Structures are given as C-alpha cells and as structure tokens.
Amino acid sequence: MFYTTACYLYSPSPEKTRDFLLEVLGFELVEENPVPLLSNGSLCLRLARGDMPAVLELQCSNLEQDAGQLLQHPNIEKRTEIVHMHDYLEQHLYCSDIGMTLILNQPLSEDDRDELVALPTTLPWQEGLIEKAQYILRATPLAFREKARENMVQQAEYKAVEEGGLEVLEPHVMQAFVQVTPPFQHQTLYEAMKAQGIDADQYLDEKVWSETP
Amino acid sequence: MIPRLWHIMTTLMLMLKLRLSKSEASKQKVEKALAKKLAKGRGLPMKVGQIMAGMDDNHALQQLTQSVEPLPLDQVKKVLSQAWGKSLSEVLQGIDESHAAASLGQVHRAVLCSGETVAIKMQYPDIEKAIQAELSLAGMMPRGGPVKRWDFNLDAYKSSLKINMQQELNYLHEMKAQQRFGQQLDVQGLSVPKVFPQWCRSNVLVQAWVEGERLAQVATSWSQLERLSIGKTLMQIMFQSLFQHGLVHGDPHPGNYLYQKAKQGALVHLLDYGCMVEVSKKQRMALLQLILTSRGEMNIDPLEGFVAVGFDALKLQGIEKKLPALMQIIFRPFILQHALKLQDWHPAEEVDSLLGQQKWLFRAAGPADLFLLMRVFQGLVLQLKTLQTVLPWWPILEQSLHHDFLQEVKNTQIVKSVIIPQFQGSASKLHVCIEQPNKADVHFELPAGSALDLASLIPSSAYGVITQQNIDIQAITEQLHQKGLHSSTLLDIYDGDKRYHIYLR
Numbered sequence: 001m002f003y004t005t006a007c008y009l010y011s012p013s014p015e016k017t018r019d020f021l022l023e024v025l026g027f028e029l030v031e032e033n034p035v036p037l038l039s040n041g042s043l044c045l046r047l048a049r050g051d052m053p054a055v056l057e058l059q060c061s062n063l064e065q066d067a068g069q070l071l072q073h074p075n076i077e078k079r080t081e082i083v084h085m086h087d088y089l090e091q092h093l094y095c096s097d098i099g100m101t102l103i104l105n106q107p108l109s110e111d112d113r114d115e116l117v118a119l120p121t122t123l124p125w126q127e128g129l130i131e132k133a134q135y136i137l138r139a140t141p142l143a144f145r146e147k148a149r150e151n152m153v154q155q156a157e158y159k160a161v162e163e164g165g166l167e168v169l170e171p172h173v174m175q176a177f178v179q180v181t182p183p184f185q186h187q188t189l190y191e192a193m194k195a196q197g198i199d200a201d202q203y204l205d206e207k208v209w210s211e212t213p
Numbered sequence: 214m215i216p217r218l219w220h221i222m223t224t225l226m227l228m229l230k231l232r233l234s235k236s237e238a239s240k241q242k243v244e245k246a247l248a249k250k251l252a253k254g255r256g257l258p259m260k261v262g263q264i265m266a267g268m269d270d271n272h273a274l275q276q277l278t279q280s281v282e283p284l285p286l287d288q289v290k291k292v293l294s295q296a297w298g299k300s301l302s303e304v305l306q307g308i309d310e311s312h313a314a315a316s317l318g319q320v321h322r323a324v325l326c327s328g329e330t331v332a333i334k335m336q337y338p339d340i341e342k343a344i345q346a347e348l349s350l351a352g353m354m355p356r357g358g359p360v361k362r363w364d365f366n367l368d369a370y371k372s373s374l375k376i377n378m379q380q381e382l383n384y385l386h387e388m389k390a391q392q393r394f395g396q397q398l399d400v401q402g403l404s405v406p407k408v409f410p411q412w413c414r415s416n417v418l419v420q421a422w423v424e425g426e427r428l429a430q431v432a433t434s435w436s437q438l439e440r441l442s443i444g445k446t447l448m449q450i451m452f453q454s455l456f457q458h459g460l461v462h463g464d465p466h467p468g469n470y471l472y473q474k475a476k477q478g479a480l481v482h483l484l485d486y487g488c489m490v491e492v493s494k495k496q497r498m499a500l501l502q503l504i505l506t507s508r509g510e511m512n513i514d515p516l517e518g519f520v521a522v523g524f525d526a527l528k529l530q531g532i533e534k535k536l537p538a539l540m541q542i543i544f545r546p547f548i549l550q551h552a553l554k555l556q557d558w559h560p561a562e563e564v565d566s567l568l569g570q571q572k573w574l575f576r577a578a579g580p581a582d583l584f585l586l587m588r589v590f591q592g593l594v595l596q597l598k599t600l601q602t603v604l605p606w607w608p609i610l611e612q613s614l615h616h617d618f619l620q621e622v623k624n625t626q627i628v629k630s631v632i633i634p635q636f637q638g639s640a641s642k643l644h645v646c647i648e649q650p651n652k653a654d655v656h657f658e659l660p661a662g663s664a665l666d667l668a669s670l671i672p673s674s675a676y677g678v679i680t681q682q683n684i685d686i687q688a689i690t691e692q693l694h695q696k697g698l699h700s701s702t703l704l705d706i707y708d709g710d711k712r713y714h715i716y717l718r
Contacts, residue, residue: 122552122603124438154551161552162608166441 006037010050017047017054017098024073025058054100063089063106070102087113109142120150123157125168132196133173139192140181151180174203183208283311283319289335296335296414304412308333315468317344317381317487322422329421331409334384336416341382372581377463381487384418390460391420391486397458400613402446402475404482423482425471432599435472435479442478444602445609450483451593452613455586456497463488463585465592490585496522501622504547507540508607510623515540517628523580531642531660532571539567539575546606553606555598570657638697640664640717648712661698661717665690671704671713678708 011017018036021027027038027045036047060066063082070076070093079092079101093102110117116134119125125133133152140148155176160168174193181189187209193200200206290308294301301308308323318336325331380386388408395405404423412419431443454461462469464485471482492500499521505511506518515536520526529536542563546553564572597604611619640661647655668686671679679686689703704715 122554123441158551158605158608161445161605164612166438166445 006039006044006046008035008048009045009054009056010048010052011054011098011100012049012051013098014047014049017100020095020098020100021045021047024070025056054098055103056100057103057105060104060106063091063104067091067093067104070104076102110145111138111142117149119153121153121157121168123160123166123168125173126170129168129170129173132170132198133177135196136177136189136192139185139188148180152176155179170198171202174198174200178203283314284337286310286321288338289319289321292335292338293333293417296417297412313468315485318384318416325409325412325419329409331412331419332406332422333412334418334420336382336384344378344382377488377585380489383415384487385413385415387485387487388413388418390489394454394460394462394483394486394489397460398450398453400446400449400453402442402478402481403450404473404480406482406484423471423473423484425473425480425482428467428470428472428596428599431472432601435474439474439479440600441602441604443472443481444597444600444604446479446481447593447596448604448606448609449613450481451589452610455492455589456501456610457614457618459492459494459497461490461492461586461589462486463490463589465589465596467596470596488585490582490589492582492586495627498622498625498627501619502627503540504544505623507537507544507548513628519578521628523583525578527660527662528574528578531574531658532568535567535571539564542567547610548607549605550607551605552603554603555594574659638699638717640698640700642718644714644716644718646712646714646716648714650710664693664698664703664715664717667693667703667715671715674711675706675708675713678706678713682706 009017014036018029018038021038022029025040027040030037030039030044038045038047058066067078067082071078073095075097076093076095079094080090082089082091087108089106089108091104093104094100095102116131117137119130119133121130133156137145137149137152152173153176156168156172159172159175160166163172177189177193178186186204190200190204190206193203286308289311290301293304293308297304304326306324306326306328308321310321311319312322312332313320317340318334321333321335323331323333388410391405391408392410395407398405406420406423408421409419431440435443451461462483462485464487469483469485471484473480473482499518502511502513503515503518503522506513506515516526516529516533519529519536532539541548542560545558545560546555564575568575638661643659643661643664645655645657645659667690671686684704684706693703698717700716700718702714702716704713706713
C-alpha cells in the first residue's frame, strides 16, 4: 500500500514561485529543506529549478470575480477570455515573472446550464408531470436539490403504489414535495407550484405563512 | 437400479465440478453437460436441475425446465386409456403430440368430447418406483463440511424432500392443491387453470389449456406498465399465499409461469401445483411480527420470534445479539419506505459479512421446510429482477392481506419466552480451530453446549491422528457432563504440522 504525496513543480525562479504560491494562492510552507514543500490541504508541491513551463489548474466558485482579483497582481496577465464549455467556464492567465500559466475553471450547476436534470423514476408518470416536477425542484437550493429530487421521487412513487396504482399522478408528486420540503420553505414551494399551473391550495395552506408575523 | 445409481453418481460429480469451476468458459461447459445429464435422467435428477434453474439465472439449466425428450404418443394413449378405464375416443376428440416434457411427466394439448381444450399432464410409467429408489439413495447426501460442523438436521431435510416428492407423484393431491389455491387467492391478474376432476387420476391431471409468453419474452418486449403489473401480481401471489393462507406454490422455475396481455394489465397463468409449501398460522404470524418489529411497528424479542417460526433456540443463541442486524438485512425490502432496487440488494454477501462462518449456524437452526420457502422467495426476486421492476414491497404486502389479519397479527401474542437449556459451568463459547502453515486458519465459535456432542464436531481429517494417539472422545464428553462446561482445552493435537485445537472459554 502506498500513497502519492507530492509532485515537483519546475520554475526558473523557485523563490519567486514560492512567494507567489504562499502570498497569492494561499499555500502554506510545510518544509523548507532539502526541497521546499508547499501544500494547500489538497495539493502538495515541491519546488525545483528548471525550464519546463509550469501550469496550475484552479477551480473557482466565481471565475469572473476570482480572475479579476488575480489580474490585480502586477505580473499577471490575461491569456484568453472566459470560454463557455458544456458544463464549465474556463480562462487562462499568465504570470510573466515566474513563467507560470494558470488555468481557471468554474463548474456550471444545472441552473447555470439551464438544464432540467432527469428524475430517477422507476414507475410511469402522468404525461407532462415530470417536466413540472423538474421546474418545481428548481425552487430548492442547489446544495439540497439532488437529495430532494431523489426523496421526492421515492415518496411520490411509494404513494402511487400505496394507493393501489402503478402510475404516478399529480397529487402523489405534490404531496411528496410538501413532505420533503422543510416548512419554512413552503411558501417558495407554493409559488413554484402555482408557476406550473398547479392548484397549490390543494396541497398547502397559504394562511400558515401569510399570518405568520 | 445400477445404471440409475451410476447416473446419479456421475451427476453429483458434475455438480461438484460446476461448483469448483473457476473460469466462465469451463463453467458453461460443465453447465451444458449437467443440463444434458439431468434431462436424460428424468425423475429426481431432473427435479434437482429444475431446482437449480429456479434459483440461478442459469441459461443452460433454464432450458432444462422447458425441454426433455417426450414419450411417444402411442404409449401415452395406452396409459390414459388405462387410467380412465375407457377408450380414448369416449373422452377425447383428439390429442396432440407432447407439448412439454418435465421431470415427472409430460403435457399434451387435447380436446375433450365436451369441446373444451385441455392440457393433459401424464406421469411417466414407472417413475414412482424410480423416484422411491432414488429417495432411498438420499442416505448418500453429504454429511461432512458445514452439514456436520453446524449440526444440520439432515433427517428433517430428507424427510421434507421425501414428503414433497411423494406429494408431487400423486396428481390427485396436485389437483386438490390447484383447486384450493384458485379458490383461496384473490389476486388481480392471477389465473389458476380450471381442473377437470372427473378426468384426474393419481397419474393423470386434466386442466384448461392456457397460452402465454415466457418471462424472457415479457422482459424484453412488454411495456414498462405491463411488466410492473406482472411484477405486482407475482408479489401479491407470494405475499397472500404465504402470509394470509399458508399455502405457497413451491416450484418457482420459469416453466411454471405463462404471461398473457389482458385488457386490465396482464395475466399470470400459474401452473404445476405438485410442490406446495404449507406454513402454519403460528409460523406466518411470527414471521410477520418479525418484519413488523424490523419496521419499528412492533417489539418482539427476535430470538423468540425466530423460535416461533420454527428455528432451534439453542443454535440461535450463539448469534442472538446479531439477530436484529440480520433482520435488517433479510427483511430490507419490507422495511424501506421506498422501492428497493433488487440489483443493489445482496443479502447473501451482507449476511456473510455479519455472521462469517456462523451463517451456517443460522441455516442449521432453521426448520427444514424453510429451504423450500427460501427457494420460492429467491424465485420471486429473480423474476422481479428479470422484469426490471422496482416496486415498494410493504404497501403491496399490506394490500395482499385482509386488513383484519394484519390487525390480528399486531394484537396477538404469538411468541413465548424461550427457555434455553442451561448447562452447568462458566464457559459460554466453544472454539474450534484448525491451523496449518501456509493456509488460512479455520476458527469458528459455537455455543458452549455444543461441546456435549464433541464427536460430531471433530473434522473427519482428524480421525486418524485421534485413533493413533488413543484419545477417547467419549470419555472427554462424559467428563463435561459430570463436571460442567468450564474454560479448558478439550483437544489440542497435531497431525504433522496441522493443529486441531478445540477449547471452551
């Protein structure tokens, strides 16, 4: 059993590269000798002198903002504009004083991609219902959406079988949505249902939140 | 008798070879040879093949369930005429060549004088004698390995096999079971073919002719809704017959099911009621209570529940603490509040990881007829997997039962306090260890009381060295009876560099 622990990064000026990694990219110095070892918690780099062009890939949560901050550094320049790939954004920057290329990328969420993610169904659903459910799911914050999607489908299909059927109908799905959504988000859910032309009053009582101070 | 004995012996050898086959190519080769041999044998060997086909998704063996060389029609006509005590023309307008030949008999399509199209199942002449002889060979069933180590009640298994085979040989018994099953079950989509009692004899069964497609065709060419409908019907048949009525169709091999598209969903024609499993009310209520306990809807003691199902308390005692976790594995499809993808459910591996070698203790503790029920259950799982249907089990179980029955189960005290025989002494576990250089050690634990039957626990490979060293096992056992079960070494011997170490702790 073994683990890969670090890779070597060659640069004509390891000292400058070290400073850049520590001051700009948030690395920490783990050890100085015999070859400097830097880590940011997920990537370990040893810095050595050499002429090979160094390339680092950086994942951003907001590429435009992150690139803007990096470009304020006097020796960093833009090599490409932001390019929109299928499921991520990418931009290349160059640090002229240390000869290093930075590839910045930002993964795109299903909302960024304007994509309706398939539901993990195992039963047939009433025509048009899957699409409505996909749109209603967009009201769920991204961080919780995948789990909400799975739970809602399981609950809706369970209800359909519980009622003796094998096809999922609108009430099964809407009741499942209510069940898997925390009460403080019921108002948002109510509005998302209405936006899909569903009589949300059948499943949620508007008075509950409208009367809450 | 000698050729049949030879046939059985060579068949057993092939089965062993199949188990030991490592590559897929050699496995397939052995499977084909085995299927051929089993088909040639009719009777018990073919029955074994059908059992294997029912439990495994095995193409060669599944072909066996649908094809055997039939007897010529002339011979069949003689047997039928003799059975009815009439000339054939007095009963039938016509009869076709054999439609299907199986382990004990073959099936012909015919038209009665009254105009109904029927299926006539005729038993092979002399098959009863052959089966009786084969059953007497059941004494040759292996007694080594886990059978011996975990004290399987082999006699109960043999007796269960014998009773089932004898029932299968009597088509009047089958006719009654078929009638009873059809009358009792109320499952949408189930079709139990009508029997014609006036033409049924102990070796002839006459029932309405039904047509339909096989599971493999359904799985590949029917719509999702139709497959789901079939899956639900199969589950309801199993749940209602097991839990509500205690009379289960015990032969789940694919040849016994025909599927037909109907206006409302689909029809399952269930055939062959020769092998039925009867489950007492106490057993099925206890089984339901164990499931309800696993779901958190009841709270019975797991050990007492299993004992009420028919398990041996003393053997279960060794794994008592693991029973709740075991129930979460084996009853999982009933526990989850959503559908379980059966492809993701691997109970055998999970039980293995939970119990290790003690899984044999659990199996040995179970009643003999549980084997047949397990086979039915595995058959259902295999069918649902083939149909690619994912359905939640609990609501379908609830719909399969009368509401009053589930209430009765919840309100009835079935389980009783189990009194486990207590042995004098401080030891709680018996350890059996076999150590050998360059080989993995064998080490298993048993309840301390097992030491009182020490002779049955000693591996057969150790007999030689025990004799050589004049070790008196009988005397060791007598001492345990007299002085009680305390921490001590009962046996610590070497056969070359192989060590057998049996001790109490």
